[in-house]
Amino acid sequence: MNSLPSTFFIIRQLVIILLTNGYPGSKWLSNKQKNACEKLGKALNIFFTVGKIRFHLDGSFTMKELHIRKKHKLSFTATGIHGKINLRTLLRKELLLSSLSAATIQLNILSARHPAPENTVPVKQPAFPLQPIHYKGVFRLLSRLKKHIPLHTDIAAVTMTIGRHTFSIKKLAIEKREGNLHFSANETQSPGMLLLSSNSLLNITNITDSALSLSLLVEQGTISSHVLSSKEIRAEHLSLHMDCHLSGDAFTLAETATARYNQLRFSLYGTHDFSHNHFKAGIRLEEISIADFLRAFPDFSYRKIYGLSFTGTVASVNAVFTCNTNNLWEHTFELELQNNELQLAECPANWHNLNEKPVNTSHHYLDIGQIQPLLLATILSSEDTMFFKHRGLDPMAIGYSIVQNIINREFRRGASTITMQLVRNLFLNHEKTLYRKIEEIFIALLLEHFFHIPKMKILEHYLNIIEMGPNVYSLANASWFYFSKPANDLTLTECLVLSYIIPRPKFFLDAFLQESEQLKRNLRTHIKRFGRLLFLQGIITQEQQDGLNMRITIQGKTLSLLQTAGA
Secondary structure (H helix, E strand, C coil), X not given: CCCCCCHHHHHHHHHHHHHHHCCCCCHHHHHHHHHHHHHHHHHHCCEEEECCEEECCCCEEEEEEEEEEECCCEEEEEEEEEEEECHHHHHCCCCCEXXXXXXXXXXXXXXXXXXXCCCCCCCCCCCCCCCHHHHHHHHHHHHHHHHHCCCXXXXXXXXXXXXXXXXXXXXXXXXXXXXEEEEEXXXXXXXXXXXXXXXXXXXXXXXXXXXXXXXXXXXXXXXXXXXCEEEEEEEEEEEEEEEEEECCCEEEEEEEEEEEECCEEEEEEEEEECCCCEEEEEEEECCEEHHHHHHHCCCCCCHHHHHCEEECEECCEEEEEEEECCEEEEEEEEEEECCCCCEEEECCCCCCCCCCCCCCCCCCCCCHHHCCHHHHHHHHHHHCCXXXXXXXXXXXXXHHHHHHHHHHCCCCCCCCCHHHHHHHHHCCCCCCCHHHHHHHHHHHHHHHHHCCCCHHHHHHHHHHHCEEECCEECHHHHHHHHXXXXXXXXXXXXXXXXXXXXXXXXXXXXXXHCCCHHHHHHHHHHHHHHHHHHHHCCCCCHHHHHCCCCCCCCCCHHHHHHHHHHC
């Protein structure tokens, strides 16, 4: 393996390139420049070319363009480059640009693609995505930036592409003072998110190979992201402060870490123990008044929530996630909501009274006592097994969702309890954003912790408003739509079919009308899995489990009309 060239060698070749470029008419100097580019490229294992350069005796220079390519792994292009070399440090064999600016910089990092080896046993347990090499790489990169980056850097537009993902920054400024790095930018764009702010500052201080402090501040900014919200998010104040430490055995986020989003204040901490394959992260929401909480989220879709007036504070919330980094299924999630002293001072006259039957429900509305226990048990087993034990949020489901989202590298599962699903169907919309999820959680906690709506009443409303198909709402209507019979006459298999439809009513109908083979396989798997679960819970007998009918017949009269219309 070839060792990296010395800093002095790099400086020498760069100086030759700078000086010889100023005399394009000289063949001898042109060959010298070409030879220097080849030497530098060979030493660094890159392909290196420069455009027109002008060099001045005070050390300042301009360069029209610069291209660097490293095989099929990396490409770098910069245009409109201006800079100044500190000649004093150059004589001491040190490279120090006192200033650097560029019109554009584009960096492409191509993901290495290796063919899957044949005849290998697939990894059965999902591993944690962050490994020691990732932490060490970040610390090493920042240490090198601290050493080599110019004192002043200004870049009008930076674009970086890593595999399929593109990041861009506009009006990036970097200052190096006393070994600390200070970044500012007007516009930052990452996959799925755009941040605009006239004052975005990132300070990285106390940088070594094993420690650093990070401070981020965004004031009067706006965030656009289809993942976070369908609307533009106003970030009046967004900040983050972290002290990080890295040793050979662990990465630690000190317990002094804090974050703030508008009026919300958080405490953070975390550890990743490499030697024991253990990861732990915690976040604590500090006590806050209802008024300040709602001011932090001014665009909740259910506007009536802003008409509620409370005295007292929202309970502080502490959440902790731990996992075995070699097997994410070995995990825990703890959620603690401390007692609060909320009191309702004012409630809008048209606020929903969930102790009564919701308006606009169908004439097929069923009281909870009218629904057969087997159907209730089937839906609870598939949708919310801990419904009668939690109070709006299910920590076990949240932990499972965290693991699923880590494995899939995207937000797929939201850990919605039946209370949260009721809130979504009764008060909100079905957009999949973090902003709506926060609103959903907030109202669900109000229903169970403050308004004290009985569990059976929540379940009753849920079963009578849930979407089960195109303009098909409630279990009663779904039973007629799919099976042409009342809900209390459904067989065990038919109950399990309805429980499969609940999370995917539109997908199910489309797949059913297309006679999807994948749907048939998924449905059989679902029936076997939850039939087994019902047996283990003592709800059905061994004979009932063994007698589950896998020949599923869906023959509702209304559904038959849809099939005929689509034929």
